[in-house]
Amino acid sequence: MEILRYAAFTDRPDGGNPAGIVLDAGRLTADRMQAIAADVGYAESAFITARSPGHATVRYFAPEAEIPFCGHATIATGVALAEREGPGRLVLSTPVGELELTTERIGDGLVASLVTVEPWAGEIDDAVRADLLRHLRLDEADLSTELPVMLAFAGNVHPIVPVRSSAVLHALDYDYGGLKTFMAEQGWGATIAVVHRLAPDVFEARNPFPPGGVREDPATGSAAAALGAYLRERGELTPPTVLTVHQGSDVGRPSVITVAIPGAGGLTVSGGAVRIDA
Numbered sequence: 001m002e003i004l005r006y007a008a009f010t011d012r013p014d015g016g017n018p019a020g021i022v023l024d025a026g027r028l029t030a031d032r033m034q035a036i037a038a039d040v041g042y043a044e045s046a047f048i049t050a051r052s053p054g055h056a057t058v059r060y061f062a063p064e065a066e067i068p069f070c071g072h073a074t075i076a077t078g079v080a081l082a083e084r085e086g087p088g089r090l091v092l093s094t095p096v097g098e099l100e101l102t103t104e105r106i107g108d109g110l111v112a113s114l115v116t117v118e119p120w121a122g123e124i125d126d127a128v129r130a131d132l133l134r135h136l137r138l139d140e141a142d143l144s145t146e147l148p149v150m151l152a153f154a155g156n157v158h159p160i161v162p163v164r165s166s167a168v169l170h171a172l173d174y175d176y177g178g179l180k181t182f183m184a185e186q187g188w189g190a191t192i193a194v195v196h197r198l199a200p201d202v203f204e205a206r207n208p209f210p211p212g213g214v215r216e217d218p219a220t221g222s223a224a225a226a227l228g229a230y231l232r233e234r235g236e237l238t239p240p241t242v243l244t245v246h247q248g249s250d251v252g253r254p255s256v257i258t259v260a261i262p263g264a265g266g267l268t269v270s271g272g273a274v275r276i277d278a
Helices: 030-040 071-085 126-136 166-170 176-186 221-234
Strands: 004-008 017-022 044-052 055-061 088-094 097-106 109-115 120-122 150-153 157-162 193-199 202-209 214-217 241-247 255-261 268-275
Touching: 004 071, 017 030, 017 071, 030 044, 030 055, 044 071, 055 071, 071 088, 071 097, 071 109, 071 221, 071 268, 120 221, 126 157, 126 176, 150 221, 157 221, 166 193, 166 202, 193 221, 202 221, 221 241, 221 255, 221 268
Parallel strands: 017 044, 055 088, 157 193, 202 241
Antiparallel strands: 004 017, 004 268, 044 055, 088 097, 097 109, 109 268, 120 150, 150 157, 193 202, 202 214, 241 255, 255 268
């Protein structure tokens, strides 16, 4: 069994979000996959547990828990498979449903694109919102006056917390233990997307990830897609369009995520990936 290590949403090994990948995990138990993910230590690792022509079954594990879906590990897996078998289309069976994953060669590199499950965006309870801000150590004055705090989903549920400035975003210093307990109580198993709008279709983001045992995720494909769903639901962007999310600079691993937003249905998250230990 080979454990691969790739960085997604970047073109360099020390950028983006690293992911562990096991392409032949069919004989591994869930406990063994969890142990491997903990040993690898990245935000997530992807395990392909079954393969057939044009199809694969995948599970995702963070260091401390299995999660339903992971964007960056899916992108990394797509590139890893394309390097070995050539670009093409693959249908992935995941805990959140079937996803379409396509890889293509662009210039000197490979780019993977995944189409999410049907997304949604909705209101957050006022009391839950207040507790969320308290654990993030954010005040009302820190928040955007144009974009509200909401919940959004494109494979995982992500609270979307828009702040008023880059300075507020980069100064984020949240209560890790308190947020971890609070998120478990809410049933939120992925990241909190704290975002700032740089331009109508360009955002910067930070993503605390206590449920996975990771303080901050350097690049979060599912959160970027959830942000796209949130913006579409609110009429903030006119589809079809492309959203760009910059993430990871605060943890020394800059990344760029692009999300194609159609008028309806799933969103397409795209990015490159490079092998870390090549």
